Amino acid sequence: MRFQIERRAEPSSFMRFGAPVYATFSTLVVSSIMFALLGHNPADTLFAFFITPLMTINGISEWLLKASPLILIGCGLAIGFRANVWNIGAEGQLVIGAVCASGVGLFYPAPESTLLLPLMVIAGMAGGMVWAAIPAFLRARMNTNEILVTLMMTYIATLLLSLLVHGPWRDPDGYNYPQTALLPDAAMFELFDPMYRLNTSILITVVAVFAMWFFTERSFFGYKMSVGGAAPLAARYAGFKQSRSIWVGLLISGGLAGIAGMAEAAGPLGQLSAQISPGYGFAAIIVAFIGRLHAVGIVLGGLLLSLLYLGGEAVQLSLGLPSALTSIFQGMLLFFLLASDFLIFYRFTPSPKPTKGGVT
Amino acid sequence: MTNSSRREFLKYSAAAGAALGSTSLSNLAMADEVLKVGAVYVSPVSEIGWTKQHSLGVDAIKAALGNKVEVTTIDSIFKPQDAERVFREMASSGNKLIFGTSFSHGTPMQKVAKRFPDVAFEHCAGIKHTKNLGTFEAKYFEGTYLAGVAAGHVSKSAKIGFIGGFPIPDIVGPANALLLGAQSVNPDMTCSVIFLNSWFDPGKEKEAANTLISQGCDVICSMTDTATGVQVAGQKDVWSIGYASDMSQFGNGKHLTAFTLDWSSVYVNAAKSVATGTWKTSERWQGLSEGVVKMSPLNTDIPAAGKAEVKKAQAAIIAGSLHPFAGEVKDQADKVRAAAGGTLSTSDIRGFNWFVKGMVGKLG
Amino acid sequence: MPSFREIQEELPNVLETNMTPRLELRHICKRYPGVIANDDVSLSIMPGEIHAVLGENGAGKSTLMKIIYGAIRADEGEMVFDGNPIASHGPSVSRALGIEMVYQHFALFESVSVVENIALSVSGKFDLTVLANRVRDVSKKYGLPIDPHRFVYNLSVGERQRVEIVRCLMQKPKLLILDEPTSVLTPQAVIKLFETLRQLAAEGCSILYISHKLDEVQVLCDSATVLRNGLITGTAKPKQSTPIELARMMVGADLPETHLDPSTTSDTPFLNVNHLTAPSDNPFGISLNDVLLSVFGGEVVGIAGVSGNGQAELISFLSGEVLFKGADTITLGGKDVGQLDAGYRREQGLAFVPEERLGRGAVPPHHLSDNAMLTGHRLGMVKNWMIQRGKANDFAAQIIRKFNVKTTGYESAANSLSGGNLQKFIVGREIELGPKVLIISQPTWGVDVGAAAFIRQALIDLSRTGAAVLIISEELDELFEVCDRLYVICQGQLSKSLDRKNTNVEEVGLLMTGLNNNSNSDNSKAV
Incomplete structure (x- = not known):
């Protein structure tokens, strides 16, 4: 079945909140496959990326310290x-x-x-x-x-x-x-x-x-x-x-x-x-757009980007993953996040079936 | 840096620190315990270069201590803000010996070392050592002096081109020694210098090498974290001198020699002494005689007389009978910095902020 | 509602039934998100037939034409041309079959000549001199005089349309589609166009004529298909139908009427323009030449004219979006405002509804409450630099209620409203500001008939409360319906004031061509 991209009549409010979930889910799936193919346990890697940095007071202090300027x-x-x-x-x-x-x-x-x-x-x-x-x-x-x-x-x-x-x-x-x-x-x-x-x-x-x-x-x-x-x-x-x-x-x-x-x-x-x-001056541009130019969004965006930095270091330290791999992962998450925003305004629909002798 | 009032706060927060589990670990690992060692690199480990040589040091620890040691490394940490976080993280996750490998790690290491008094820190290229922060550094100038002797024998234009990362004493000194070595063969030798203000910027480095070659330099020496200088020289069919690693594979047959760095003795000694509880802070400054600086095989195209002279000088330096900065040393303004018969002092060499006579270029 | 087939049976085809139709549409459907543009549309056109597709703005006419031309694809249905089904469609297929289309908005390059524009649509090798001669021949044959070597930016809108038609005719079309061709023409030019089309039809070319103007369709077309909301609501032979019958099929109800009470005007003009001369700052703009205009309180004044004759430039000077560097030229309530910006003029009691609703009159992604604030913020919605959201919401709700805006509420985004509803909202907002002077450009462009009548009545009512209303419109019918006085603009020159009761469509039409002007301007440019 072929698909076509269609503009939504009204921006989808479901997708407005669903887009980040969608993005996270896609990132988790694709990155899990990537980590698994490279011989790293996906669950351990993701845990080290997102959870380990925040398990200590020092981690949280570092997280906020880096997020603050962003x-x-x-x-x-x-x-x-x-x-x-x-x-x-x-x-x-x-x-x-x-x-x-x-x-x-x-x-x-x-x-x-x-x-x-x-x-x-x-x-x-x-x-x-x-x-x-x-x-x-x-x-x-x-x-x-x-x-x-x-x-x-x-x-x-x-x-x-x-x-x-x-x-x-x-x-x-x-x-x-x-x-x-x-x-x-x-x-x-x-x-x-x-x-x-x-x-x-x-x-x-x-x-x-x-x-x-x-x-x-x-x-x-x-x-x-x-x-x-x-x-x-x-x-x-x-x-x-x-x-x-x-x-x-x-x-x-x-x-x-x-x-x-x-x-x-x-x-x-x-x-x-x-x-x-x-x-920071350049990364903050990404933060502003992840946050959809909205105060609350920017706070979340800054915290996310900061966590991505810390997580990248954490997987190097705890699992010995190369820094290039963590950069790919960071890029992937940002890509999915911004790409999912597209779904707020557009949707995929099946292409119309070409009828016999039809106009299509 | 913390002031005294902040130090008072430390008392109140000791409980929090203990909860974190970072300061309450037993002072030094027992002989049968696994020693945790961390190393922070400034760039990714590649085939050659500065970080590669440090990773060889880490490998030497693994080889020497086997399953008694567990090593954690992290690369691409350059900015002081990031470095401080990483050193803290390493110190608080049970590493008892932590290596920093860049001058920019210095200030963060000093701060973190104060917070973790029972962790041993070793800082390469550091200038300040404290109770639990040792520094180690190589006498690069011994290597460049010998490379300079070789260059003096092959250069037709009597011009050397030197590319440096930053105009810091650890680069300025070796540049000076390179020229002095060359002048020991041919007193008319000069050396043009370009600083990149970066350890890793192949684009800029390529441009710099091309500029130097177009100015007539026929030996290129580059003290950065890439092999770009050697590569460009090879393409342009001029001589090159490798740094940190043997770079002959990039030199298109024109790689004169390289002064390579071998930190394995420093790394292994530090790890062994921490493991046995005998580690003490120290300031090490080692060169050819300790084996930290080594010369890679000389290019076979160097005239036999030249090769012999390099070997002779190398033996003399190791024996202590030759010092690259032995007088008379004049600076660019013709001022005598070391009289005939004397030698530049250690503090002069470690604090180089001037060029010797014959250097073309300016310091900041 | 009678189905299409039932009506087909009632009406025997005007043309010989044994002929193969030139074009047959069967059950065409096209859906867009939230709207069905065409729903089960079927029709057939015989060779030499002039067939009208009638319908209001937004009825789905343009979509249908684009489907026929292959510019967009139908979701369902089939097309048969000269008895052969079209398997895969596209503009290039159309051209090969002999289907040509004259768009409502022309696709011409301003900075090159007529013949060069035409050359762009010729496939393969060509010789520009030969082509120019052919252009001259075709234009002579069909009474469409045009100099192939003139530059397009020099041409009037009518002339540009001629270029488009000549371009189509050079391909010797079997089916010519025209999308609202008269909306840019003077009444005189419309008559000329019809002659050309009749000549073409007599030669066997089928013509699909899209329009919402009943009188034209009645004069020109052999048969008509009427669309409403994407559905066929009827077919007719226009020459044998009454306008009321056609209108009912088009609108679904009887046309509302407007009431124009006699006016009592103020002693001094509320808005006055005194010898405004402004050279255009770009080569494709229009220079304004010695414009004299006054609008008094209590009256509705119209400016007629074909688009692109200086209306946009004049409006920008009046609204304050472009400042005029001359003293005492534009006065508002006696005060010189030429160098004061739009915000200041609004403080002085000016309100303005621009032709472009989305992006100028309203901010497309903003909700209606924010859009109400765009000009309504003066009504106490800002206190200590802070927005009084409650007041803005109330104001928006009030506009929605009073002006019958169909929307889910003041939280809807402006771009979610239909054209007519958004126009009602903007007109409502400007009227609710209680202006002394209201300037409104193309008030009912793209608005359905019901809403149009409502807006016209609201404008009259506003003037009768003592405000000065200035309407700039292309629709002569509309201006004659609501205005007390009229001006005509042509090539940047404004005619003298005409009293509606003492003038007629012919006089205004002549003024629109510039023929009645005293000046010796190049008349051919204006047609």
């Missing part, structure tokens, strides 16, 4: 994406945020001051916003494509970071290795428990998630931006200014990415090095 950046990006403002350069804004915050942390004249950390948050946010303001200005005034500009700005940001840590900011006692001196204690986020790495910067993420939900679901400006994203002509028809959406979309996402970068420097890293971000 969620924080994802929230900011989603606000822009809803308005068709495509900030692809959160990675660069993150880097600049980390640079500005570390600059304050390293050179503030009173390294013991309790003001230091708040100042760094502000510096990180401002840095990210300034970096995002450049593409915002170019798009709003000269109609340049912000996808390209934000991406290019990412390269500039990483090279700027490289310049600083190889040059003027290099730790004089660091044997020329491209990293700064450690940040003073007052510049670090407090740990919830010294045994675990999770720090208070996650509270910023929590606040951001609520603020993002409020902004997109309750505020009039968020509504205006979503109109601009879904139907630009309708926004112009209603008299909503597109340039404001561009500015707000880019500044919010840039600012949050900047804070995320600052929180890496003032959290798990404790210093600035040439490679500050494990690609």
Whole structure:
């Protein structure tokens, strides 16, 4: 029997909730076959992937620690994406945020001051916003494509970071290795428990998630931006200014990415090095889309992606699976997840039977 | 880093730590218990290169201790954020000896070592050692000096090209020694340097090698985690020097020699001493005489006189009668850094942030 | 409802029954999600017959034609052409059989010449000069004058249609399908088109003529099949039927009537356009030339004209979606608003219903409550930058109730509504804003007859409460039904104001061609 793809008259609400289940199920089936063919017990592997990382307090602390920046950046990006403002350069804004915050942390004249950390948050946010303001200005005034500009700005940001840590900011006692001196204690986020790495910067993420939900679901400006994203002509028809959406979309996402970068420097890293971000700025784009640009979805998406990283390490550690295999598994889950979303709007139906002498 | 107030918190959370089962394990494994060893690699284990040589060290532990040892490895861990998590995970899951194999593992290892005082940490390429964190490093410069002697005998343009991962002392020093070795044959030799700011970026490395060759360099030495430099040199029919592993299979017959790394003695000694409860933190800096640095077979096309001279220098270094950085050593600005008859100090060598005379290029 | 077969028996075929039909459809079915576009449709056309397919927008006419042409595939049923069943169908099969189709929206390339456009549909080698001569011959023979070397972007809509028809005729078709061909033509051009079609039929070409305009079908067609909701509701010989009979088959009920009470107008115009001249900023746009327009409170004013004569440009300037950089040209209630954006003009009492409902008048994936807020947010739905969801829901519910919008509720997405229901919702929203001036473009385009009458009445009622209503429409019947005064737009120029009672379709039709204008503009362009 042949099948054809057909658009649903109305998006299926069953599939809206069923799609993730569908995706998980497909991933489990296909990956089980893959693991079995390669001689690994599928049940053990999946257990190690999804359960082992969360069996200890430390595991949960690590899980949240890694999810936090993804969620924080994802929230900011989603606000822009809803308005068709495509900030692809959160990675660069993150880097600049980390640079500005570390600059304050390293050179503030009173390294013991309790003001230091708040100042760094502000510096990180401002840095990210300034970096995002450049593409915002170019798009709003000269109609340049912000996808390209934000991406290019990412390269500039990483090279700027490289310049600083190889040059003027290099730790004089660091044997020329491209990293700064450690940040003073007052510049670090407090740990919830010294045994675990999770720090208070996650509270910023929590606040951001609520603020993002409020902004997109309750505020009039968020509504205006979503109109601009879904139907630009309708926004112009209603008299909503597109340039404001561009500015707000880019500044919010840039600012949050900047804070995320600052929180890496003032959290798990404790210093600035040439490679500050494990690609959070790019991974957050995936998080935003897995979360369907919705606050709750982004939280779930960030937790999922974070778990995928930890799970990938866990299967290497506990079962000795090669890292390439875990990457395939991670890719497969994301593929099924995004592909299943397709079923919300489309369905497969059997092709009409060709009748004798028929028109088909 | 933790401050004192955070250390006070530690007391209160000791119970939680105990519940986790990480700090309450018996201090050192008994002789009849299985020793758990972990190793964190910076890149996937491939045929050749830095990580491959470390995996050979791990293999040596397995061979030496057999079923008394259980080894866990993880690869592709480079970013400090990820590294700290992995070291914690390894320490808290019962590993008593943990190896870190990249400079970028240093800060995370220092943090984790403090949390797990009864676990032995060994950091390759590390610079700071603490109570339970030892460091070990190879005297690469001894190898590059000998390779330089060989290069001095084959180079027609008197120009060597050097590609480095990062401008850190562990790379700058060997680059300097490479040129000094070559200059011991031909005082007019120069060496051009390009840093990639990455250990693994074949695309950039290929570009760098091509640039150096087009500038007239006819010997290429690349201290990265790939064989790209050797490959490009082979394709362009210029000489190459391998690093970490014997790379002659990639050199198209132009592979002069390689200074290879053999960590097995370090790995086996550490594992044995942890198993017997005699492990102590230490800082090891070993070269040709300890067998950590080895020279792979010399290319048969090197003139006999050259081969003999390399062998002679190798014997002299092992015997202690020759030091690659023996005076007089001048820097790029013609300043004398080590007077004739003297030698650069250990701290000078481990903290190299300058180039010797004849190097073409700049440090950061 | 009488079945198709019963009616067939009642009506003897007008043409000789011993001939093989040119085309026979048997039990064609086509389903789309949520709608059956064609349900068991059967019909047959004889050689030389002009056969109408009548029906309202959305009755399934266009789907049926596309099935015949092979552009889409039927789910069930068969097609027989000249006695031979068509096994596997497609546009290329159609062309080989001699089936040609003139679409409602033309598929021409703007930036190349007429003959080059026609060359694109010629298979195999061709010589452009020879082809140009053939184009000239065919267009002369059928009274469709066209210069093969003109560029398409220079052509009026009527001329473009000629190009499409000439393109079809060059293939010597046996069956020509025309989809709503007169919707873009002036009354005079319609008469010319009919002459051409009759000539073609006399030569033995069968013609399938799709329309929802009864008067045209009665003048032109030998037989008619009427569709409603995808089903055949009857067949008829239009020349022997009354319009009321046909309308009843089409609509399923008697046509509602509109009541136009006498108007009392305000002393000063609510909306005034004073010598608006605006060159087009793109080569395919229309420049506006010295437009003078005023709309007073209490009256309905219409702007007639064939689409693409500057309506879109004028509307954008009026609504504020495009700003006009000139002082005192566009005034709203006496205030110069030319440089103020759409939002500000709405503050001043302007409301606007655009021609494009989805994507401009409404946000397709948003639910009706959000869409009510699009322009209704001014009615206290925003407090401290926060949306007052309850008020937005109430407003949406109120529109749905008052304007008879068929939907499951204010939580339905705009794109789940039918065209007519969405239009009622948008018109309702704009009227409920209590505007001083309402501008509405193509108010009943694609709307079923019942809803159209409802909307027209709502517009009249709004004006009678003292508001100024400006309607831009292609449908002359509609404008004559609801307007107090009329303007005609042609090539970016607006005619003088015409009192409905003192004008007629012929005068307006001439103005639509630009023939009655004093200016010396290129008349051929406007037809």
